[in-house]
Amino acid sequence: MNSDFEKEDEIEKAVLVGVELNDPGTGGADDFERSMEELGNLAKACFMEPVAVVTQKMESINKGLYIGTGKVEEVREVADRLEADLVIFDDALTPSQLRNLQDELGKPILDRTTLILDIFESRARTREAKLQVESARLQYLLPRLVGMHEALTRQGGTSGSMSSRGAGEKKLELDRRKIEHRISELRRELDEVSKERNVQRKKRQASGIPMAALVGYTNAGKSTIMNAMVDAYVKDNEKRVLEKDMLFATLDTSVRRINTGNNRDFLLSDTVGFIHKLPHSLVKAFRSTLEEVKNADLLLHVVDYSDPFYAEQMKTTAQTLSELGAGDIPMITVYNKADLCSEPVSYPKRCGDRIYISAKEETSLQMLVETILEYAYSDxxxxxxxxxxxxxxxxxxxxxxxxxxxxxxxxxxxxxxxxxxxxxxxxxxxxxxxxxxxx
Ligand SMILES: Nc1nc2c(ncn2[C@@H]2O[C@H](COP(=O)(O)OP(=O)(O)OP(=O)(O)O)[C@@H](O)[C@H]2O)c(=O)[nH]1
Ligand SMILES: [Mg+2]
CATH class of the missing domain: 3.30.70 (Alpha-Beta Plaits)
Structure with a gap:
């Protein structure tokens, strides 16, 4: 049998739905367009094929259905006509919106947060990453349990009966306790892992070697820069990290010692990338991994300069960094992928704390290293x-x-x-x- 055909068969068709708020504070049509495009990429990363995009302009979100009643009709019609397997919404849906939409559309409903959680889950390799993702997933689930139970009870057609309602509530309570118990178990395990991490970090700090952390939007080129440094200065293939053209290629933090010669080494850390509307529970769950960022002496904010939405992505990164308490660390902004810009950019080029480079090019790397050393060893x-x-x-x-x-x-x-x-x-x-x- 043709294996390509088999693969295609596994791909689920998805209708994407988004609401553009008539609110000047949200960043306007550009922001909305970017958010929907990104939602499509998140879906693709989960092996789904976006077959249609349905959008609506609104003053405010519909509390019960997220979109307007008429729009729900349109989504159902489009989803049925294109034989979509599921419908994905570009926001974290409330428990009641989830339940109502499921009822109205008769198809599985996902939202942006569940897509991001799914991707994280499939990419998590180390024990720490796995624990963190499970913890984030349960924290997301906990407040949504009520809605899910109500939906199940109603599907059974027994919502009127007092006795079955009592049984349902008991089951709900039980599930809730189980989840709470697991969350505290995970917290304990994560505390253990983070203690080990702290010991390693203390050792590194005691070594007096300055530490630079690569941070930035997902797919900006952080791991590519890390690997270029490893190739040039560490020369050990085992120390390379995964770089790939996909969202959230990296979930774990790696730290490498970059030996530039002349006794001027620095440590470089590569970690998870950020994204627009990154679920708060994930940021919280990844706090211990991201501690490396908080303890860095210098941040290298990597930007995909060839992305038309790079300015918005920079804003998201800045917000996430300040949420993490890393907003005040000295920072070099690395405008990367200069070789891919539609309008030619001269590179490598340095303007104060901004540097324009291509991670695929050697002189760029040298200029970046010199800039890092200048900052890291300034005192x-x-x-x-x-x-x-x-x-x-x-x-x-x-x-x-x-x-x-x-x-x-x-x-x-x-x-x-x-x-x-x-x-x-x-x-x-x-x-x-x-x-x-x-x-
Ligand atoms: N042409 C070109 N491609 C680049 C450059 N930097 C990175 N890439 C490519 O961009 C893709 C993403 O790079 P990664 O280094 O994996 O990105 P990342 O920032 O680590 O992404 P996450 O781990 O998902 O947060 C890869 O396919 C790289 O080969 C560059 O300067 N020029
Ligand atoms: Mg990476």
């Missing part, structure tokens, strides 16, 4: 010390907190040439060469 200075042998603890301190450029055991102490924080050089200034009689 690093060279220090030359002679540490007496009875002050071995100071040598240990420098080993942990600075980059040793040169070390030699002389007659009257250990000679150290280091790159260290200016504050550390000041702290041990009495042992600096030139400030002390050594000969």
């Amino acid at each position: 690093y200075v060279e220090g030359r010390f002679l540490i007496p042998y009875d002050k071995g603890n100071i040598v240990s301190y420098f080993r942990e907190n600075a980059h040793i450029i040169h070390q030699e055991y002389l007659e009257n102490g250990t000679e150290l040439i280091v790159k260290c924080h200016k504050a550390d050089r000041d702290k041990f200034s009495e042992y600096e060469y030139g400030k002390r009689e050594t000969e």
Whole structure:
């Protein structure tokens, strides 16, 4: 049998539905168009084929049905005519909207949040990512249990009977408790994982090596930049991460030590990308993974400069970063994919804290590394010390907190040439060469 045909057979057809609010605060028609296009990409990432898009302009969302009653008719007609398997809405539906729409349309209903959760679930590989996604899914489910139970009871045609209603409520209570129990179990497990992560992070911080974190919208090119650095400076294929033209290719945080030579290394972390209307429960669940971002000395905000909606994507990233408490960390904006822009852009080019590059091109990478080093080592200075042998603890301190450029055991102490924080050089200034009689 033709395997392509088989694959096609598995693909579900979906009708996409969105509401454009007549609200000047929402960013207008462009924002809406982008949101619907993105919804289509999310559906494709879940192996669904968008067969139609139905939209409506409204003053406010219909509380019971999300869209207007007449529009529901239109969606049903389109979905039936095109033999769609399901209908997807571009917002997190309330429990009652979900239930009513399911009744009216007679097809499974999904919303943007469930699509994002599905993608995360299929991509999660490590234990931590799996725990985080399960926790987010249950947090999303909990308030929606009532609606789902009501729908089930009504389908059974027993809603009028007091006894069955009592039984239904008991079952609902039971399910709710089970879910709450699982959520607290997951929280405990995640706390354990995050403790391990904290130990690793403390070690890294103690090493005194500055840490830069790649952040930005999904598919902007974060992992591609990480891999380009690994190829150029780590030269170990095992250390490469997954880069792929799909939404949420990366879910786990990876940290690599980039050895640029001259004792000026930095750590680089690559993590999950952001998206418009990223469910709050996911941001919350991914908090421990995203701690790496919060603890970075420098953020590299990667932007897909070839995307017509890059400015909106930058806004979403900035919002998510401030939600995470990482809004105040020094940041370089990396306008990536300059090679794909429809209007030619000269690159690599640097303008202060903005840099225009293509992650696929070598000189871009060099300029990016130089920029990172300039920022990461802005308060690093060279220090030359002679540490007496009875002050071995100071040598240990420098080993942990600075980059040793040169070390030699002389007659009257250990000679150290280091790159260290200016504050550390000041702290041990009495042992600096030139400030002390050594000969
Ligand atoms: N032509 C070109 N393609 C690029 C460039 N940077 C990234 N890409 C491609 O864009 C796609 C997405 O890149 P990734 O590095 O996986 O994106 P990401 O930001 O890590 O995405 P998520 O992990 O989903 O958040 C891949 O197919 C890359 O090959 C670039 O500068 N030029
Ligand atoms: Mg990635």
